[in-house]
Amino acid sequence: MTDEQLAQFLVAAKRATYAAQGDSASVTPLLPSSRQLEFRLGNVLYRDIYFGFAFFVGQETVHVDDAPVWAMGYAGGIVDANADEGAVYKFLQFALRQVDAASPYRGPGLIRGEGFQYTSQTTGTLDNFWGIERISQARAVVYELRYHGGKLR
Secondary structure (H helix, E strand, C coil), X not given: CCHHHHHHHHHHHHHHCHHHHHHHHEECCCXXXXXXXXXXXXXXXXXXXXXXXXXXXXXXXXXECCEEEEEEEEEEEECCCCCCHHHHHHHHHHHHCCCECCXXXXXXXXXXXXXXXXXXXXXXXXXXXXXXXXXXXXXXXXEEEEEEEEECX
């Protein structure tokens, strides 16, 4: 699988799972008390398994012919106890639907709407990367997530 194919697959998978449907895209989880989202295209499988809600930890993997080829770990959530969790996560889903192949990790570098501002800063490439995303409301950070990962060899 080329980098371009992997990036395009990640965009399709991310737009079809949490970004589009939230938890309703879940399949029966492999791990107790987790949520699990999956997307398959031919012999390529995307799997996202996470725990928690207001604060959550998870891992995304891409498998080709059942062999893991790429993974991303993430942890974060609501950082302002007064934030409207439902509104923040609704805006997060909107931002994540804007993912593109140039940066297929989370959402775009900057997007505004619904009284929120979403930012995502990534360092690295599909081989080895890390980043941070934030959602602010009235210039105060209400949500923050850190992510990292790369190709598996």
